[in-house]
Amino acid sequence: xxxxxxxxxxxxxxxxxxxxxxxxxxxxxxxxxxxxxxxxxxxxxxxxxxxxxxxxxxxxxxxxxxxxxxxxxxxxxxxxxxxxxxxxxxxxxxxxxxxxxxxxxxxxxxxxxxxxxxxxxxxxxxxxxxxxxxxxxxxxxxxxxxxxxxxxxxxxxxxx
Numbered sequence: 001x002x003x004x005x006x007x008x009x010x011x012x013x014x015x016x017x018x019x020x021x022x023x024x025x026x027x028x029x030x031x032x033x034x035x036x037x038x039x040x041x042x043x044x045x046x047x048x049x050x051x052x053x054x055x056x057x058x059x060x061x062x063x064x065x066x067x068x069x070x071x072x073x074x075x076x077x078x079x080x081x082x083x084x085x086x087x088x089x090x091x092x093x094x095x096x097x098x099x100x101x102x103x104x105x106x107x108x109x110x111x112x113x114x115x116x117x118x119x120x121x122x123x124x125x126x127x128x129x130x131x132x133x134x135x136x137x138x139x140x141x142x143x144x145x146x147x148x149x150x151x152x153x154x155x156x157x158x159x160x
Contacts, residue, residue, distance in 0.1 A: 009127060011117040016050045016069075021112045023139065025131035028109065031100075033126045034091035035066065035116070038082045040074040045124055047074075050116060057090060057111035057128055059101040064090040066113060066126060090126060103130050 009032045021027070037045070044050065055069035066088045073081045092100075103109045114127040134142075 009117075009125065010120050011115075011125075012120050013118045014115055015045050015048060015118065015124075016052045016116040018052050018055075018112065018114055020053065021114055021129065021131070023134075023142070025110065025112055025129070025133055027112075027114075027129045027131050028103075029130045030114065031092065031096055031128045031130070033064065033128050035124050035126055036089040036091060037071075037124055040077040040080065040082050041071045041088075042124060043077075044071050044074045045116065046118070052113045052116055052126075055113055057113060059097065059104055059111070062097070064092055064097055064100060064111070064128075066090055069113065069116075090128065100130060108132075 049072050051070040052066075055066060057064055057066050059065075068085060069088065070084055071082070072084050100111060104111065109130050109132050112129045112131045114129050116124065116126050119125050
């Protein structure tokens with residue numbers, strides 16, 4: 001019997017994407033997590049501002065925290081505006097947190113955010129990956145294979 005495919009998350013509006021993550025890491029497992037945000041952070045994200053390019057997640061104090069993600073201050077936020085690079089708590093089930101903690105502690109894996117998006121209900125979510133870092137020679141192999149696939153496509157197109 002074949003293994004059931006994991007459910008894909010319904011993404012209606014993608015706010016920020018970490019495109020470099022799949023190049024730098026082998027993605028083992030993907031989780032969907034909610035983010036605990038303040039009002040001005042949500043408004044800034046709805047305008048499409050925000051970056052997770054250099055961010056990561058860490059497990060501490062019985063929770064998972066998104067560190068170094070940038071949500072710029074909201075333009076109409078007055079004195080109640082938020083800090084742009086503050087750590088944000090990720091909302092996950094206890095079982096998922098334990099699984100992540102075990103993988104990070106024992107297997108030396110990393111928690112990498114892949115994208116921030118709004119789901120169909122309008123909630124801000126983070127696609128979080130449990131990943132293992134690639135070595136330099138692995139990255140070169142991926143580039144070599146991608147270039148060869150591109151060249152194959154050109155050859156097939158030219159010959160018909």
